[in-house]
Amino acid sequence: MKTTKLMIKAHPLEPFCDSEKLAAAIAEINICAQACTACADACLGEKNIAELVGCIRSDLDCADICYATGAVLSRLTQPSRELLRSLVQACAVACSVCAAECEKHASMHEHCKLCGAACRSCEKECRNLLEVIR
């Protein structure tokens, strides 16, 4: 999160919301994207893969949406509040869907447990952001 915070501070324009909350959200989104990519692949390596199909699918969706959301939130120049709100909303939904899938397998697979927790943290940060992007 250190570089992200410094980049926000070094930007010539003011962020569209509180800097600390923005940096925290970008950090959690990037952790979540990486965790989802890794969880999808870890599921591919499991013997009970047939039971993990829904988890892999929601991992891939969540990773794609988190990458896009993290990039859009990293831009402070001439932001559209409407776009930010609808994208962060979609990201929160993706995290919620993926967390629910991962949590089904959390007792059996540590990677699902970790990924579910990363999704819940990310969902929370997205919902925090929605409070401050107006």
Add this chain to the structure above:
Amino acid sequence: MKTTKLMIKAHPLEPFCDSEKLAAAIAEINICAQACTACADACLGEKNIAELVGCIRSDLDCADICYATGAVLSRLTQPSRELLRSLVQACAVACSVCAAECEKHASMHEHCKLCGAACRSCEKECRNLLEVIR
């Protein structure tokens, strides 16, 4: 669009909505993503770049969101309607914002005119999809 249609037909599961509309939406989303990436870069090459800052920014956002949306829509296995709806909604907003920016410069720059038209087609396909994903 040909390969996209054939891939939907070859999938072992039924799509979550009408195949023709889905293939058309994925095709327009991918055209829009490429046009936005190219328009952002064409703006970078223009002498009046200072006037095109808002256009570059919305091009980059729209490209990121279209890539993610195109990927998610290409998956037919265990879809979440709620996720699909919120993401396609965000994509329609991104296209609408970007189209409005591009249209400001359409009379001066052919790439903005083309990109604005691609965004409008994509926005329309996204709104068509929202009608059928329930």
Add this chain to the structure above:
Amino acid sequence: MKTTKLMIKAHPLEPFCDSEKLAAAIAEINICAQACTACADACLGEKNIAELVGCIRSDLDCADICYATGAVLSRLTQPSRELLRSLVQACAVACSVCAAECEKHASMHEHCKLCGAACRSCEKECRNLLEVIR
């Protein structure tokens, strides 16, 4: 490909290589990215998923690399030949690896057959580009 071609023509700067070959490469890369994303998901929906693990993995890699390569090739402003060559080389390798995986299952799954063909076309366009980016 139509919009891609028009966008290259509308760009204020000359492309770093022959326009026709560039537009053809970008088009094949985008078709390949979508086909790989769809094939990974179609494999997830198959009953013999355990035999398709290598195919899913190489589909996901190929899609990620194709999206990045398509975006980089869409930029004509101040290109780095060294970067372009190493990225297009990596894309050709990703397509070759993925095609080889898909071809193993082509007789059993139409989506693998279609995706393998898309990867081969894309690999060929990448190799054609490497001849002209100097």
Add this chain to the structure above:
Amino acid sequence: MKTTKLMIKAHPLEPFCDSEKLAAAIAEINICAQACTACADACLGEKNIAELVGCIRSDLDCADICYATGAVLSRLTQPSRELLRSLVQACAVACSVCAAECEKHASMHEHCKLCGAACRSCEKECRNLLEVIR
């Protein structure tokens, strides 16, 4: 990096190279991707934008390539060494090109200084990885 390390440890398969080096590389790649996205946007917000065109362009390329490389490196199932080597090589080149651009403006713009440093760290981690992926 904490979640990334734990995800590697929780994966059912052994990584294709030393875990510590892999986790460090993924972490630097993700920091670099975010920094490049933010630097491109910060450049868009500067008054001397016309002098920053090359920096914006290389930032965007580097971000795209880092996102793809970070995703591919997060997968441990049935890796292709040839693909990994050519992609990590392309990522090192992208970081080197972008660092050189950013360093030109480092004395004037703090965001370029920070981004140049992130690119150099990422380039170094990529070159470290190339030593161990054989």
